[in-house]
Amino acid sequence: MALPSTDAGTAISTRASRRCTGTEVLPGRALPIIGRGMIRPAMMALLAAALAACSAPDPKISARDGWARETGASKVTAAYVTIENRGGADRLTGVRSGIGRAELHESTMEDGVMRMRPIDPEEGLVVPSNGKLVLGTGGAHVMITGLKRPLVAGDRFSLTLEFARARPERAMIAIQPAVAAPPQ
Incomplete structure (x- = not known):
């Protein structure tokens, strides 16, 4: 793919920006992305799992x-x-x-x-x-x-x-x- 031609002194940005919708798609893969709205539920799930593990004492x-x-x-x-x-x-x-x-x-x-x-x-x-x-x-x-x-x-x-x-x-x-x- 050819780059666009520019006049001398003109800069071209090579950065792309976009918003994530929850899943990034790569060739042959889907990777979940934790966005702002997902951090709190993820932390609550982690806390619940930790409390469940502590609720029953180990048998002796x-x-x-x-x-x-x-x-x-x-x-x-x-x-x-x-x-x-x-x-x-x-x-x-x-x-x-x-x-x-x-x-x-x-x-x-x-x-x-x-x-x-x-x-x-x-x-x-x-x-x-x-x-x-x-x-x-x-x-x-x-x-x-x-x-x-x-x-x-x-x-x-x-x-x-x-x-x-x-x-x-x-x-x-x-x-x-x-x-x-x-x-x-």
Whole structure:
């Protein structure tokens, strides 16, 4: 494109001016432009997001009183533990163990028959704010199948408890004699 010719001493402006309408269009792209009218809504959205993040305190999870019964030749056991939370509500969504395949299960009485079902990880189990979740006999518990070795009274193993918000928490499980009542 040829530049217009000028007489000597005449200046040509090379600056272009235009108003932005909210989106600048470049070849193959559209870039949003924050104009004067957009700064306040953008700041309000940022403030709302920051306040929402601060509204629920982080969960502070700990696990205690973990136990399971010795297994003998069985390749299956249930483990029980108390989970304490000194912060915002959370959900127990899963469990892992190096001694076998671990899952969250729940036992319920239906028509006089005790039934057990796995708990959906998406649903999980609520660990209330400043409260506790007890995984115990006759209710929610950890089911471990495919044990790699027999569990003997006096031994211990660990479980890793997984949560929706909190970091994974390690729970130590003490093996009790098969005829033992739950520890008090």
